Amino acid sequence: MTHPDADTLLKFVLQTLDESEGSSVAEHLAVCVRCGDLHQKLLGEVTRLGQVGFHIDLPAPPGIPRRSRLPLAVSRWAAVLAIGFLMGYLTAQLSDPVRPVVIQQRLIPTRAEVSSSGFVSCQAIDATTSP
Amino acid sequence: MIDDWDCLDLAHGGDENAWRDLFERHYPSLVRMTSSITGSVETGHDLAQESFVRLLHVRIRHHTGTFKSFLSTIAYRLALKERSRHDSHPPSDSALIADSSPSPLELAIRDDTDRIIFQVIQSLSAEHREILTLRLIGGQSYEEIASLTGVPIGTVKSRMFYAVKICREMMKQRGVFK
Numbered sequence: 318m319t320h321p322d323a324d325t326l327l328k329f330v331l332q333t334l335d336e337s338e339g340s341s342v343a344e345h346l347a348v349c350v351r352c353g354d355l356h357q358k359l360l361g362e363v364t365r366l367g368q369v370g371f372h373i374d375l376p377a378p379p380g381i382p383r384r385s386r387l388p389l390a391v392s393r394w395a396a397v398l399a400i401g402f403l404m405g406y407l408t409a410q411l412s413d414p415v416r417p418v419v420i421q422q423r424l425i426p427t428r429a430e431v432s433s434s435g436f437v438s439c440q441a442i443d444a445t446t447s448p
Numbered sequence: 449m450i451d452d453w454d455c456l457d458l459a460h461g462g463d464e465n466a467w468r469d470l471f472e473r474h475y476p477s478l479v480r481m482t483s484s485i486t487g488s489v490e491t492g493h494d495l496a497q498e499s500f501v502r503l504l505h506v507r508i509r510h511h512t513g514t515f516k517s518f519l520s521t522i523a524y525r526l527a528l529k530e531r532s533r534h535d536s537h538p539p540s541d542s543a544l545i546a547d548s549s550p551s552p553l554e555l556a557i558r559d560d561t562d563r564i565i566f567q568v569i570q571s572l573s574a575e576h577r578e579i580l581t582l583r584l585i586g587g588q589s590y591e592e593i594a595s596l597t598g599v600p601i602g603t604v605k606s607r608m609f610y611a612v613k614i615c616r617e618m619m620k621q622r623g624v625f626k
Contacts, residue, residue, distance in 0.1 A: 324613070331612060333590070333605035362625050366569070366615055367584030370562045371480050371489070372555070378471035379501045381462055 320352055321345060323359075330359045452515030456503065471500060474516065477585060478523050484581045485527040486534070487570050489556040495530060499523040513592065520586035521596055524578075531574075561624055568618045576611035579604055 321329070321342050328334045329342045346353050450458070450466065452473070458466035475496055482499075483492030499522045506522075557563045569577055578597065582588045590608070594601040619625040 324609075327612065327616075328609055331605075331608055333609055362616060362619070363584070363612060366565060366580070366612065369480060369484075369557060369566050369569075369585075370559050371476065371483070372558055373476045373479055375472060375475060376493070376497070378468055378475075379497060379504065381459060381464060381467055381504060383462075 320349065323355065326352065326356055327359050327363075330356065330363050453508075453511045456508070456515065459504070467504075474519055475500070477516070477587075478519065481520060481581055481585045482523050482527045483553075483556075484566070484569055484585060485524065485578060486531050489552040491527075491530055491534075495523055495526045498526055502526075514587070517586070517588045517592055520582065520588055521592075524582060524586065524596060528578075564622055564624055565615075565619070568615050568622070571618065572611055572614060575599075576607050576614070579607045580611040580615070583608055 325334070325338075325342060329339060329346075332339070334342065346356055450469070452470060455466040455470040459470060478496040478499055479489070479492045481492075482495040483489045486492060486495070499519060502522050503519065508518075553566065554563065557566055569580065572580065579593055579599075582593045582596070583590070588596070590601055590604050593599075594604045597604070599607075616625055
């Protein structure tokens with residue numbers, strides 16, 4: 318292999334070359350001192366970019382919140398049971414039987430409602446009764 | 449040393465020592481990452497704290513990937529939210545002019561070279577800066593970055609390459625890299 322150019326060596330350092338190209342560069346670096354030196358230089362520069370030294374006064378870590386004494390699984394089951402009871406209670410309340418009111422309409426007049434002339438009075442003859 | 453995931457499990461059970469260990473291990477790198485994305489060290493601290501608060505309340509069934517990557521994902525999402533909030537309410541010009549005291553950045557990054565690197569990274573476009581930060585500071589794989597950002601993996605790799613290339617050129621101009 319001919320000497321790889323600086324960009325190819327940089328890509329090799331950054332591990333962005335594909336596998337076949339990367340392995341041929343690696344083979345070349347094993348035998349070429351000049352490229353080996355350039356490779357070391359690039360490696361040092363890339364490493365340096367990621368090592369900006371910050372002066373950091375380490376603060377106290379955030380406090381660990383206190384956890385419930387009940388294990389999570391128990392808490393979950395308790396919540397499920399509570400919701401179940403609530404739903405059951407509401408269902409029972411809503412399904413309470415109420416006596417239906419039946420409205421009947423009498424279409425056939427009673428004898429008393431028929432006048433002597435044979436006409437039926439036009440007054441309402443609806444009646445509300447219980448079954 | 450106890451594994452990070454085990455530390456988190458212990459912390460969820462109320463173990464203060466495990467929680468402190470985890471915090472000390474990851475807080476500094478998280479501040480670097482969130483500061484780099486938002487461009488503000490103060491915001492970086494706030495978001496790193498918030499990430500740890502979220503960590504306490506998250507329920508993890510399976511430990512997939514590294515803990516660092518998991519935590520970085522939380523921080524990245526918070527940082528992105530904060531940045532979009534900040535972009536919609538930028539500080540007024542008068543506020544920028546009035547503030548001539550050393551910035552929190554200058555107080556936090558005391559080494560000149562480190563400050564130049566930070567400023568160079570800040571000068572990248574948001575897309576390039578995010579990927580470079582997630583990869584070099586967040587320690588995430590390209591697959592994880594692609595999944596997190598919703599960008600195809602080929603594009604992620606391409607942006608990473610150009611981000612580093614641009615940074616190298618700017619560092620050379622400033623005499624940091626030779």
